[in-house]
């Protein structure tokens with residue numbers, strides 16, 4: 001599995017050019033990309049800037065020698081590269097296992113080309129088949145929102161910390177609800193609908209924003225495009 005992640009990360013380097021501003025996703029697959037991007041910048045003396053989507057990607061980018069900037073320091077993001085938890089046949093995604101979904105969506109929505117890196121185990125027929133939808137919520141509203149999600153036939157659990165007592169706190173200081181849906185008929189509709197609940201900051205359905213999905217398979221890297 002690690003080999004497949006490395007292979008897609010390497011393939012994503014073919015989208016990188018000099019003078020680019022690149023959105024840097026979060027997670028184990030993107031971590032390979034960030035390290036390889038650092039090497040490429042050094043070897044080819046590129047003038048490339050990274051916009052991190054989390055503390056994780058920011059720290060790793062700095063460690064890898066990638067100059068980092070923030071969203072308000074640039075007019076345009078050329079490409080963004082990130083992993084995903086599920087990808088459906090229309091290239092709609094579930095993201096947020098690492099609780100970084102809000103900043104990821106802010107940056108990837110604005111990128112000229114959004115490139116997703118996954119291994120073949122992430123491909124599903126229908127979103128929500130295997131993974132819950134992570135929802136970032138204002139802490140004071142978590143219980144009310146969890147109850148409201150029952151209207152959508154979803155069972156929500158408050159995500160708890162590992163090596164920390166109590167709930168996970170996101171980079172933005174919020175909680176995460178993991179919502180297991182019985183069925184998500186229309187990902188775009190559901191994405192919009194969830195964000196209308198007061199107290200929801202953002203949800204992990206990324207409908208209609210991936211341009212390219214690079215899939216690591218045992219027979220090599222496959223490229224899916226919208």
Ligand SMILES: O=C[C@H](O)[C@H](O)[C@H](O)COP(=O)(O)O
Pocket residue numbers: 025026027028029030082083084085095096097098099100101104
């Ligand atoms: O918040 C985390 C992100 O959405 C990750 O990009 C996603 O969970 C994929 O992570 P990984 O590449 O580690 O499977």
